[in-house]
Amino acid sequence: MNEATLAIHPRYTVGPVRPRLFGSFVEHLGRCVYGGIFEPGHPTADADGFRGDVLELVRELGVTVVRYPGGNFVSGYRWEDGVGPLEDRPRRLDGAWRSIESNRVGLGEFQRWAARAGVETMLAVNLGTRGVQEALDLLEYANHPGGTRLSDARGGEPYDIRLWCLGNEMDGPWQTGHKTAAEYGRLAAETARAMRFLDPGLELVACGSSHAAMPTFGAWESTVLELAYEQVDHVSAHAYYEADPDDPGGFLASAVDMDRMIEAVTATADAVGARLRSRKRLTISFDEWNVWYQSRLPQWLPADWTEAPPISEDAYTAADAVVVGNLLISLLRHADRVAAACQAQLVNAIAPIRAEPGGPAWRQSIFHPFALTARLARGEVLRVAMDSPDYDTARYGRVPVLDAVATHDRDAGEVAVFAVNRDRARPLRLRLDHAAFAGHRVTGHTTLDDALPGATNSADAPDRVAPRAVPVGPDLVLPPVSWNVIRLARNRS
Ligand code: AHR
Numbered sequence: 001m002n003e004a005t006l007a008i009h010p011r012y013t014v015g016p017v018r019p020r021l022f023g024s025f026v027e028h029l030g031r032c033v034y035g036g037i038f039e040p041g042h043p044t045a046d047a048d049g050f051r052g053d054v055l056e057l058v059r060e061l062g063v064t065v066v067r068y069p070g071g072n073f074v075s076g077y078r079w080e081d082g083v084g085p086l087e088d089r090p091r092r093l094d095g096a097w098r099s100i101e102s103n104r105v106g107l108g109e110f111q112r113w114a115a116r117a118g119v120e121t122m123l124a125v126n127l128g129t130r131g132v133q134e135a136l137d138l139l140e141y142a143n144h145p146g147g148t149r150l151s152d153a154r155g156g157e158p159y160d161i162r163l164w165c166l167g168n169e170m171d172g173p174w175q176t177g178h179k180t181a182a183e184y185g186r187l188a189a190e191t192a193r194a195m196r197f198l199d200p201g202l203e204l205v206a207c208g209s210s211h212a213a214m215p216t217f218g219a220w221e222s223t224v225l226e227l228a229y230e231q232v233d234h235v236s237a238h239a240y241y242e243a244d245p246d247d248p249g250g251f252l253a254s255a256v257d258m259d260r261m262i263e264a265v266t267a268t269a270d271a272v273g274a275r276l277r278s279r280k281r282l283t284i285s286f287d288e289w290n291v292w293y294q295s296r297l298p299q300w301l302p303a304d305w306t307e308a309p310p311i312s313e314d315a316y317t318a319a320d321a322v323v324v325g326n327l328l329i330s331l332l333r334h335a336d337r338v339a340a341a342c343q344a345q346l347v348n349a350i351a352p353i354r355a356e357p358g359g360p361a362w363r364q365s366i367f368h369p370f371a372l373t374a375r376l377a378r379g380e381v382l383r384v385a386m387d388s389p390d391y392d393t394a395r396y397g398r399v400p401v402l403d404a405v406a407t408h409d410r411d412a413g414e415v416a417v418f419a420v421n422r423d424r425a426r427p428l429r430l431r432l433d434h435a436a437f438a439g440h441r442v443t444g445h446t447t448l449d450d451a452l453p454g455a456t457n458s459a460d461a462p463d464r465v466a467p468r469a470v471p472v473g474p475d476l477v478l479p480p481v482s483w484n485v486i487r488l489a490r491n492r493s
Pocket of ligand 1: 290
């Protein structure tokens with residue numbers, strides 16, 4: 001058995017837990033929208049065609065903000081196609097996902113769904129094939145109270161969308177309308193400036209890098225922010241991870257890469273801010289992250305043009321869930337500089353929720369660490385101290401077997417410790433030093449692991465991989481390849 005120590009102290013904090021860290025993403029990709037959140041005729045569908053079983057799971061997941069409508073999709077999207085009478089909405093080719101877009105769901109429908117799900121919308125504008133004017137039109141349509149052609153066409157109350165993405169992954173050659181950093185930086189700055197003329201209180205996200213291995217990583221952020229620093233609030237980061245049979249330990253340590261990416265992007269943004277003599281500090285919108293079996297994508301992409309073909313509907317394993325839980329630990333640890341984060345995506349495609357056409361919806365393994373972290377991470381994030389054995393990985397060199405973060409809800413007198421054991425064979429005995437929390441004791445330990453780390457959930461076995469309570473004894477033992485949450489509470493006198 002390995003042994004590690006983790007010390008927590010109420011005075012050493014990172015900052016408040018930001019609710020927007022528990023975001024998700026609904027893109028017009030595969031069956032995320034059609035056959036995911038929206039399936040008229042499904043036994044649980046409401047009058048607008050939204051699946052009630054999926055909505056219930058979204059609420060249980062604890063999602064706070066949802067990015068929409070893409071993703072790669074947005075870079076060729078005409079938002080006007082998705083508003084107005086259904087019979088006038090065109091069918092279009094979507095080159096990003098080689099699919100036919102029916103436009104039966106557009107911004108108005110999404111807003112109705114978001115209200116039912118109780119989530120904030122983070123809206124992306126198309127800066128691939130479009131520009132400043134179309135972004136302004138969309139903003140006027142969405143947020144202006146009325147009395148203009150576009151806002152009257154919306155009808156009803158303004159959507160009051162605060163958080164806007166200025167395009168998507170514009171650094172990627174796969175992106176429709178891909179740009180150089182200088183081209184994009186100018187366009188992002190001008191779009192942002194014009195959007196603020198209409199609505200000064202918006203929060204705007206400039207595109208950062210699509211992943212940390214992009215050849216332009218760092219240089220992209222630097223050039224874009226030189227041009228747009230004062231106009232934006234956040235810079236985006238995206239990262240996906242995939243199991244590698246040649247480096248299984250490296251996959252389990254994916255959060256090391258997320259940590260490094262966050263630290264590199266904030267350092268780059270701060271360096272630009274210093275060069276510009278700006279007092280403003282940007283934060284990161286980590287608006288796409290997850291485990292994603294991207295190497296299997298070519299097998300999923302359809303040969304023919306069809307509506308909502310299944311794409312990237314991989315079943316997630318118990319080990320994937322441990323990695324997802326660890327990525328959430330990384331996001332929480334950086335709550336001072338990561339303002340929002342969106343797990344990509346929500347239903348069916350790369351998703352914690354799966355839904356069969358006309359059939360059941362169920363929780364994938366990765367649903368559980370997200371739901372428990374969103375529910376239990378409350379109050380302040382604590383800066384923890386760890387002493388752990390380490391191991392070799394091909395990707396990241398030596399990494400600790402233990403990774404952890406903690407949150408402290410002072411009012412409730414509760415502490416939650418989120419921890420992973422990345423060791424593939426040995427359990428980890430954890431000495432939790434909480435002496436600084438006078439009068440607190442461990443009240444619960446929940447673990448997510450599986451004797452078969454490759455086990456998955458399915459429609460027939462929806463709870464094969466699920467969290468389980470561990471009896472609280474004198475020792476805290478984290479099983480091999482496990483994600484854990486340990487709860488402490490103040491004794492009531
Ligand atoms: O989430 C799937 C895709 O991954 C998104 O459309 C794109 O932004 C990223 O490359």
